[in-house]
Amino acid sequence: MDKLLVRGGRALKGHVEISGSKNAILPIMAASLMCSGEVILSGVPDLEDINVMSEALTILGAVVKREGDILVIDGSSVNNCELPECVSRRMRASNLVMGALLGRFKQARVAYPGGCAIGSRPMDLHIKGFKSMGYEITEEHGLMAGRAVSIAGKETMLDVPSVGATENIMMAASMTPGTTIIRNAAREPEIVDLQNFLNRMGARIKGAGLDAIRIEGVDRLGRVEHTVIPDRIEAGTFMVAAAITRGDIWIENVVTEHLQPVIAKLGEIGVEVLPWGGGIRVVGNPYYHPTDVKTMPYPGFPTDMQAQMMTLLSTVDGTSVVVETIFENRYMHVPELRRMGADIKVEGRVAIIKGNQRWEGACVEASDLRAGAALILAGLYANGETQIFQLEHIDRGYERIHEKLKNIGADIERMSVS
Ligand code: UD1
Numbered sequence: 001m002d003k004l005l006v007r008g009g010r011a012l013k014g015h016v017e018i019s020g021s022k023n024a025i026l027p028i029m030a031a032s033l034m035c036s037g038e039v040i041l042s043g044v045p046d047l048e049d050i051n052v053m054s055e056a057l058t059i060l061g062a063v064v065k066r067e068g069d070i071l072v073i074d075g076s077s078v079n080n081c082e083l084p085e086c087v088s089r090r091m092r093a094s095n096l097v098m099g100a101l102l103g104r105f106k107q108a109r110v111a112y113p114g115g116c117a118i119g120s121r122p123m124d125l126h127i128k129g130f131k132s133m134g135y136e137i138t139e140e141h142g143l144m145a146g147r148a149v150s151i152a153g154k155e156t157m158l159d160v161p162s163v164g165a166t167e168n169i170m171m172a173a174s175m176t177p178g179t180t181i182i183r184n185a186a187r188e189p190e191i192v193d194l195q196n197f198l199n200r201m202g203a204r205i206k207g208a209g210l211d212a213i214r215i216e217g218v219d220r221l222g223r224v225e226h227t228v229i230p231d232r233i234e235a236g237t238f239m240v241a242a243a244i245t246r247g248d249i250w251i252e253n254v255v256t257e258h259l260q261p262v263i264a265k266l267g268e269i270g271v272e273v274l275p276w277g278g279g280i281r282v283v284g285n286p287y288y289h290p291t292d293v294k295t296m297p298y299p300g301f302p303t304d305m306q307a308q309m310m311t312l313l314s315t316v317d318g319t320s321v322v323v324e325t326i327f328e329n330r331y332m333h334v335p336e337l338r339r340m341g342a343d344i345k346v347e348g349r350v351a352i353i354k355g356n357q358r359w360e361g362a363c364v365e366a367s368d369l370r371a372g373a374a375l376i377l378a379g380l381y382a383n384g385e386t387q388i389f390q391l392e393h394i395d396r397g398y399e400r401i402h403e404k405l406k407n408i409g410a411d412i413e414r415m416s417v418s
Pocket of ligand 1: 022023024026092093121122123124125126127160161162163164165186190303304326327328
């Protein structure tokens, strides 16, 4: 077991390169199960979630090989349509294999991933989409079992624009005869990347990035090479790192458009954000303004950046208000931030922040991935030493974050807990 030791107070300076997007690569890996040939993916980050998805694909019979940031997945040998609980419990996104298996093999049995720290995270919308296409879905002993009964593309209206449901339905529909239309679809850039990937394999999908996606089913999906989009949440986290330390950093390998909601909020606070070429320069200022943040589906402010932005706002004099509309329990970082000096009052989904600059390092625990990122940012700001435990959450989604931060001047070390 490891911990991070951060000594705060240093302004970050230099260049940092953003890795491929975790949330784009996970559905793409699941979709690789539908390919009867080889899938070659570039820009794949070295993350625990990717390892878990690789394990899931291997259990289903795919051959997965990794060399550096290249992942090769051969789905021609897939011979098992059941994903056991021991894997699905370890990562919520493992449920994305359901749509791919239904699409290609017309049957699937996937153990429920269960809830997680940030909310209950039901799958009713995924199931609604599968059922509307004619798949019979039954739930038995914690397993979700699906099989084709009388399948044909149909229209599905999502009650909320769920990212996972949109992806799962897109995958199943890609190999279901007829035309499927997903209305009120999620519009996240990761959905567009999945569409591009599937279309390169031979799928016929239009509309990703808009609120209606049209999918015409095909019989076969073939060999493909694909480079994954940059991770907008990792980029956003480094942008806040530059802001909170009053640093000056260049962030490379980003798509500026994907970061617009974060760029706009940092601008309101008084951080200088200068997009240029394929990168963004972020320059901190001595004085910032408080502001309000409400998380929304893309292109609104991302829930995956809420904890990081709340940390920055907690260091800004004045009152800021954060409203979390996506997940019901995504304020687990608040008690840990309070230990370091934050003054945050939570009432339901609303957090009222009275910013102050008197922060001291403390021993804190990461309760989930983005909460962990928030604690690192807090450690970079606070006086003295911060020790962060439960790094397994951070390892799920940030590739060697301590090394990247060290390279731009942070005083941070990773060490084993004796
Ligand atoms: C994905 C991201 C996660 C991000 C989230 C929201 C991946 C691997 N993970 O998660 O990092 O925080 O999008 O941007 O891409 N819901 C239902 N019924 C369903 C499905 C979802 O009610 O069947 C609700 C959820 O409880 C939540 C909201 O919809 O309140 C959004 O969840 P969703 O977009 O599905 O999140 P994930 O795909 O799980």
